[in-house]
Amino acid sequence: MLEIQINHHQVTSHFALNHIHFQVKAGEIFALIGKSGSGKSTIANIVVGQTVQPEASIRIQGRELNTQMDRLIKVFREVGYVPQNLHLMPHHTVEEYLRRLGQKMTSKDLERFIQKNLLRFRLKSVRNTKIQHLSGGERQKLALLEAISKPIELLVLDEPFSQLDTEQKLEFSEIFKQVVEEEKIPCLLISHDLMDILSLSQQVGILHQGKLIFLGDWGHFKKSKNKHVVKLQQAMFVWKEKIDALIKA
Numbered sequence: 001m002l003e004i005q006i007n008h009h010q011v012t013s014h015f016a017l018n019h020i021h022f023q024v025k026a027g028e029i030f031a032l033i034g035k036s037g038s039g040k041s042t043i044a045n046i047v048v049g050q051t052v053q054p055e056a057s058i059r060i061q062g063r064e065l066n067t068q069m070d071r072l073i074k075v076f077r078e079v080g081y082v083p084q085n086l087h088l089m090p091h092h093t094v095e096e097y098l099r100r101l102g103q104k105m106t107s108k109d110l111e112r113f114i115q116k117n118l119l120r121f122r123l124k125s126v127r128n129t130k131i132q133h134l135s136g137g138e139r140q141k142l143a144l145l146e147a148i149s150k151p152i153e154l155l156v157l158d159e160p161f162s163q164l165d166t167e168q169k170l171e172f173s174e175i176f177k178q179v180v181e182e183e184k185i186p187c188l189l190i191s192h193d194l195m196d197i198l199s200l201s202q203q204v205g206i207l208h209q210g211k212l213i214f215l216g217d218w219g220h221f222k223k224s225k226n227k228h229v230v231k232l233q234q235a236m237f238v239w240k241e242k243i244d245a246l247i248k249a
């Protein structure tokens with residue numbers, strides 16, 4: 001279980017996070033959505049340890065990660081993080097990159113790691129392609145692979161769908177869902193688009209001007225009368241009508 005508590009974090013004179021408190025179970029995807037500038041990435045940066053906020057509490061199985069010891073490293077070692085802007089090595093091929101990730105393994109384990117992950121992440125056909133020539137979807141898969149290639153206790157993805165087309169989103173969603181189930185770790189998924197997270201997450205948090213204005217599962221979401229949630233419900237209704245009409249035509 002991951003528990004995040006940020007009572008107050010002043011980012012600028014105009015923007016602060018307030019009363020952020022939520023929990024994510026192992027094997028569960030918690031989607032944090034909100035408009036641009038609502039504070040999603042600020043939360044992600046605190047959760048992964050990139051922003052120093054001594055008063056924030058990031059607990060995994062009741063153990064506090066945000067301690068002075070853990071502050072010595074840039075990202076908490078327990079976290080697998082896929083940032084909004086990926087930092088992959090452009091001149092390496094996919095296979096070379098995997099060899100780098102597994103450089104401390106025995107040669108037998110390394111071969112097993114490469115074969116398993118090329119299959120699991122559907123990257124076999126591009127194993128000899130340089131990263132600079134990969135599609136957005138392939139790069140995103142490689143970043144997720146890297147995030148889970150070390151022992152981690154939680155996973156954070158910041159806007160993984162923003163550069164992907166519809167087909168790539170579908171493929172990435174399938175792989176991502178399977179990975180979270182297999183790894184049995186809590187996952188925080190940041191997105192600005194409700195459509196991208198609908199079929200993926202069990203819990204959803206809606207962020208508005210630095211505050212969580214909704215927190216719950218999709219059953220609660222459906223029944224909520226909060227004005228911001230009602231707007232999203234209406235958008236979903238319009239999509240449903242359009243999709244139904246297309247299917248019937």
Ligand SMILES: Nc1ncnc2c1ncn2[C@@H]1O[C@H](COP(=O)(O)OP(=O)(O)OP(=O)(O)O)[C@@H](O)[C@H]1O
Nearest residue numbers: 011012015034035036037038039040041042043192
């Ligand atoms: N390092 C910083 N310096 C100044 N202002 C910042 C900094 N980081 C964030 N902000 C401000 O804090 C607010 C929240 O930003 P944040 O990036 O968390 O929003 P977001 O919801 O992730 O937006 P987006 O979806 O566009 O990425 C914004 O008004 C932003 O300008």
